[in-house]
Amino acid sequence: MSGQKTGTNASSWVVASRRSSTASRAPERRPAVEAKRTGPQASRGGRGGGGRDAGLQDPPLCFGLKNHFVGLVIGRGGSHIKDIQRTTSTKIQIIKGYPESLVKIFGTTAMQTKAKAVIDDFVKKQEENYYSERKVDIIAFQPSVERGRGTDDNVAAEDRPLIDWDQIRQEGLKWEKKKWADLPPIEKNFYKESTATSSMTQVEVDNWRKENFNIMCDDLKDGEKRPIPNPTCTFADAFQCYPEILETIKKAGFQKPTPIQSQSWPIVLQGIDLIGIAQTGTGKTLSYLMPGFIHLDGQPKVRGKRGRPGMLVLTPTRELAIQVESECSKYSYKGLKSVCVYGGGDRDRQIEDLRKGVDIVIATPGRLNDLQMNNFVTLKSVTYLVLDEADKMLDMGFEPQIMKILLDVRPDRQTIMTSATWPYAVRRLAQSYLKTPMIVYVGTLDLVAVSSVEQSVIVTTEEEKRSHIQTFLEHLSPNDKVIVFVCRKAVADHLSSDLILRHISVESLHGNREQRDREKALQDFKTGKVRILIATDLASRGLDVHDITHVYNYDFPRNIEEYVHRIGRTGRAGRTGVAITLVTRSDWRIAAELVDILQRANQNIPEALKGMSERYKAHQLKKQMERKMARTQGRPRKFY
Numbered sequence: 001m002s003g004q005k006t007g008t009n010a011s012s013w014v015v016a017s018r019r020s021s022t023a024s025r026a027p028e029r030r031p032a033v034e035a036k037r038t039g040p041q042a043s044r045g046g047r048g049g050g051g052r053d054a055g056l057q058d059p060p061l062c063f064g065l066k067n068h069f070v071g072l073v074i075g076r077g078g079s080h081i082k083d084i085q086r087t088t089s090t091k092i093q094i095i096k097g098y099p100e101s102l103v104k105i106f107g108t109t110a111m112q113t114k115a116k117a118v119i120d121d122f123v124k125k126q127e128e129n130y131y132s133e134r135k136v137d138i139i140a141f142q143p144s145v146e147r148g149r150g151t152d153d154n155v156a157a158e159d160r161p162l163i164d165w166d167q168i169r170q171e172g173l174k175w176e177k178k179k180w181a182d183l184p185p186i187e188k189n190f191y192k193e194s195t196a197t198s199s200m201t202q203v204e205v206d207n208w209r210k211e212n213f214n215i216m217c218d219d220l221k222d223g224e225k226r227p228i229p230n231p232t233c234t235f236a237d238a239f240q241c242y243p244e245i246l247e248t249i250k251k252a253g254f255q256k257p258t259p260i261q262s263q264s265w266p267i268v269l270q271g272i273d274l275i276g277i278a279q280t281g282t283g284k285t286l287s288y289l290m291p292g293f294i295h296l297d298g299q300p301k302v303r304g305k306r307g308r309p310g311m312l313v314l315t316p317t318r319e320l321a322i323q324v325e326s327e328c329s330k331y332s333y334k335g336l337k338s339v340c341v342y343g344g345g346d347r348d349r350q351i352e353d354l355r356k357g358v359d360i361v362i363a364t365p366g367r368l369n370d371l372q373m374n375n376f377v378t379l380k381s382v383t384y385l386v387l388d389e390a391d392k393m394l395d396m397g398f399e400p401q402i403m404k405i406l407l408d409v410r411p412d413r414q415t416i417m418t419s420a421t422w423p424y425a426v427r428r429l430a431q432s433y434l435k436t437p438m439i440v441y442v443g444t445l446d447l448v449a450v451s452s453v454e455q456s457v458i459v460t461t462e463e464e465k466r467s468h469i470q471t472f473l474e475h476l477s478p479n480d481k482v483i484v485f486v487c488r489k490a491v492a493d494h495l496s497s498d499l500i501l502r503h504i505s506v507e508s509l510h511g512n513r514e515q516r517d518r519e520k521a522l523q524d525f526k527t528g529k530v531r532i533l534i535a536t537d538l539a540s541r542g543l544d545v546h547d548i549t550h551v552y553n554y555d556f557p558r559n560i561e562e563y564v565h566r567i568g569r570t571g572r573a574g575r576t577g578v579a580i581t582l583v584t585r586s587d588w589r590i591a592a593e594l595v596d597i598l599q600r601a602n603q604n605i606p607e608a609l610k611g612m613s614e615r616y617k618a619h620q621l622k623k624q625m626e627r628k629m630a631r632t633q634g635r636p637r638k639f640y
Helices: 040-045 067-074 076-088 109-140 152-159 165-179 202-211 235-239 243-252 259-269 284-297 318-330 347-356 365-373 390-395 399-406 424-433 462-474 489-501 515-527 560-567 585-600 607-632
Strands: 033-037 061-066 091-095 100-106 216-219 274-277 311-314 338-341 360-363 384-387 414-419 438-441 453-459 482-485 507-509 532-535 550-553 577-583
Touching: 061 067, 061 109, 067 076, 067 091, 067 100, 067 109, 076 091, 076 109, 100 109, 235 243, 235 259, 235 284, 243 284, 259 274, 259 284, 259 438, 274 284, 284 311, 284 318, 284 384, 284 414, 318 338, 318 360, 318 515, 338 347, 338 365, 347 365, 360 365, 365 399, 390 399, 390 414, 390 424, 390 560, 399 424, 414 424, 453 585, 453 607, 462 489, 462 577, 489 507, 489 532, 507 515, 550 560, 560 577, 560 585, 577 585, 585 607
Parallel strands: 274 414, 274 438, 311 360, 311 384, 338 360, 384 414, 453 577, 482 532, 482 550, 507 532, 550 577
Antiparallel strands: 033 061, 061 100, 091 100, 216 438
């Protein structure tokens, strides 16, 4: 072959006498591999890629390979192609091209044939799998063809049955109906309005809402709106028919409901889905727990015969889950049993508690999804669902787990969602999982820091942070209690070690610590054994310690929402607090938002922070102008 003259077609391939097994496929499928034998120039092109001397004497066997099969033939890290080369004593070279890549096999003719057969067989199997998986999509989106027009491809397409999507939807609805057919009926409305509440005039209601942090309500139902219930100004107005709850609240020593509780209880007790937006420390937990107790006890099916949970509370962090479970135990009602399920805890013990039968499950999405997928917990009996701190759950990436969990919760449930902010992601979640809800929010849907906290901002450098916090800690009084927030776990460890070496008693709290160590750190902080806690944003929510006097933001958080949650750890339950925040040059992107927060709370704004905000705005404006100029000047685009 090398002695023949090929002229202008010297670089063309000559079809080998050996045909691939894929050549006999149906006409509508183009063969994935087409074998060809090269001439002398192709043999020179493979120089350096050959194996043994005997193999180099024969011209390489060349053929085309569809690009989407190249990665499969090579394998991860070249593992598959290395196996082929080893078993066939050949050297294989793949040259990327379009629409096909060129495969060259170097070696003896017999070994080339063997390697080619191995690749053909592998590609055939992959292609069959590929087309079997894609067959439905190909048929569904194939364009219509006039009958009688003449290619085999069109005839084959016409013979294939089209998918009846209407029938598929009907089958899905039948399956859904069958899935929930055997569930017992559900009762939702347990509200009896008191005389004092019903006698309030609209002017009195408006004045009360304005005086209580300008609380706002709205009905999100489409069409005709429902009347917003009047607020229950006392505990007796809300729970006049439930003396056990009134007795429990009396023992706790509360004087009157918080604004979010007064307005949300009449709505939830009527069985209406609710979205509650309020700052941390405003009593959102009891706003859904108390009606939840009444809801569980009032169901038509006797509680002892259910044997499965009827109330589910999803929370973003372990600390918040433990806190909610503690509130359930504190305000226990008619022997309702609750269990806390979270990652890092004793999984076997949690499974055992679930098997014994519980009424309330408080869980983090990750661990509950694990137990649900392994059939350790059944959620079909849940009639009262709470998505607590929904914005934090979405921020932590729990939406896929939440979606899987809610597939097994009956669709006619009552759902309560609480959040401290109202971003687009939370609105989308509410639209997906709540049915015609009402919304109650304290103050405004704009981000506002709690008014009971004095905010102080110090503009400094990264190198001066240690000296600032050391000076602050040295001037603390014996009765002060402070949380120091940092952004990274390593910073929490380094800072706590540094302070311990200076003989300052501290505890640290972050995700890399064992669960028992985290619980011990929280317990020591709550009891006052340790008065300084260094923590990541893990402690920005669910940490219900009423006597925290100071919050120290050693690192500014990644967004302004977390800043509001952090400083909300102090100034709780009618107390006042102080928040000190260190801001460096690298934090200038949040300066404008921080200035807005300080202005809304009537706090002092440092001139250095104002200057940082103005410089960042000017920087952003300059970038926008540069992009605009680049477009107008017709800068060539890059194509990849």
